[in-house]
Amino acid sequence: MAQKLLEIRKLTAGFATEKGLLKATDGISLTVNKGQTVCIVGESGSGKSVTSLAIMRLIDYAGGMILEGSIDFHGQDLGKKTQEEMRGIRGNQIAMIFQDPMSSLNPVFTIGEQIAESLRLHQNKKDAEALKLAVDLIRLVGIPAPEIRAKQYPHELSGGMCQRVVIAIALACNPELLIADEPTTALDVTVQAQILDLLRKLQSELGMSILLITHDMGVAAEMADRIAVMYAGAIVEEGGVEEIFDHPSHPYTVGLLQSIPGFEGGRGGELYTISGTIPPIGQLPAGCRFHPRCPHAMDICRSEEPPDFMITGDHRTACWLFKDKPGSADTSREAKRA
Numbered sequence: 001m002a003q004k005l006l007e008i009r010k011l012t013a014g015f016a017t018e019k020g021l022l023k024a025t026d027g028i029s030l031t032v033n034k035g036q037t038v039c040i041v042g043e044s045g046s047g048k049s050v051t052s053l054a055i056m057r058l059i060d061y062a063g064g065m066i067l068e069g070s071i072d073f074h075g076q077d078l079g080k081k082t083q084e085e086m087r088g089i090r091g092n093q094i095a096m097i098f099q100d101p102m103s104s105l106n107p108v109f110t111i112g113e114q115i116a117e118s119l120r121l122h123q124n125k126k127d128a129e130a131l132k133l134a135v136d137l138i139r140l141v142g143i144p145a146p147e148i149r150a151k152q153y154p155h156e157l158s159g160g161m162c163q164r165v166v167i168a169i170a171l172a173c174n175p176e177l178l179i180a181d182e183p184t185t186a187l188d189v190t191v192q193a194q195i196l197d198l199l200r201k202l203q204s205e206l207g208m209s210i211l212l213i214t215h216d217m218g219v220a221a222e223m224a225d226r227i228a229v230m231y232a233g234a235i236v237e238e239g240g241v242e243e244i245f246d247h248p249s250h251p252y253t254v255g256l257l258q259s260i261p262g263f264e265g266g267r268g269g270e271l272y273t274i275s276g277t278i279p280p281i282g283q284l285p286a287g288c289r290f291h292p293r294c295p296h297a298m299d300i301c302r303s304e305e306p307p308d309f310m311i312t313g314d315h316r317t318a319c320w321l322f323k324d325k326p327g328s329a330d331t332s333r334e335a336k337r338a
């Protein structure tokens, strides 16, 4: 039996704005098991980063807040922790890396010092030992000549090398969960592939879980055990990576897959894009949030929000097309009756 590490239940997070309280995530549920990579995929503005900031409770510092739901990590609700308690969890049990490695590094300290600082802070290592272990970590993340690199400053390294350093800093605390928000988006394609390889290798060696946020279905295909497709604040489809690619069910997922160049469901090499744009937060349409862009929209889609329908035991989709499909069960309604 897979062991749950992180279980998000009906999480709604948002921002107090002059237009009122706006929900950036709207009742999302998601589980990450031990040793698993779960990808959240979706267009810009779908609420992926807000989800990760809410888990880390960094959303509090971005002017946002958790409005409803729970974030269960080791039987404790992160949504109810104080910031002081969260400081003990952030960078220890949960580490996070972001898109732009340069902004995560301090320009005035050598990379060896920065990794050593993380080891001192999180693993109580003394100065000399911390510096030695920092060199080991630089080697572990695949940077050649680690002793020399340890003495260099961030500006002396390429973007890809800097992202390896950021990963080394994250690993210095031996996290159980690594949250990576678009960790390769700022890098060019070959370097991107190398960083993804590195994350995969580290995961299999260290056994950590990864929550990977990406707008790129190709990245998700390579990395994910499970994929959660997010649209306008909601997870509209979620399942194992093969299920999602072999049996995509939500029309939004199908659209995302068709926009991958060369994908077999794609339109003969011609790059397909989903027509229309994602609604800004606070301006959701009635009914299904995707219906204005959906090629299959029916009357019910314009008036009623679809619940999650189960397609197989662990593949769900929030689309009315799957209401009467054999094998699908309307779980949320059952839940409501119970």
Ligand SMILES: Nc1ncnc2c1ncn2[C@@H]1O[C@H](COP(=O)(O)OP(=O)(O)OP(=O)(O)O)[C@@H](O)[C@H]1O
Pocket: 015, 017, 024, 042, 043, 044, 045, 046, 047, 048, 049, 050, 051, 062, 063, 064, 215, 280, 281
């Ligand atoms: N501090 C904030 N105040 C108000 N609204 C915000 C704030 N941060 C994010 N939002 C809004 O929340 C929604 C979700 O944003 P989020 O950054 O999570 O999207 P994303 O899926 O990560 O997109 P991207 O791929 O561009 O990073 C967007 O509509 C965004 O404008």
Ligand code: NI
Pocket: 048, 049, 050, 181
């Ligand atoms: Ni984002």
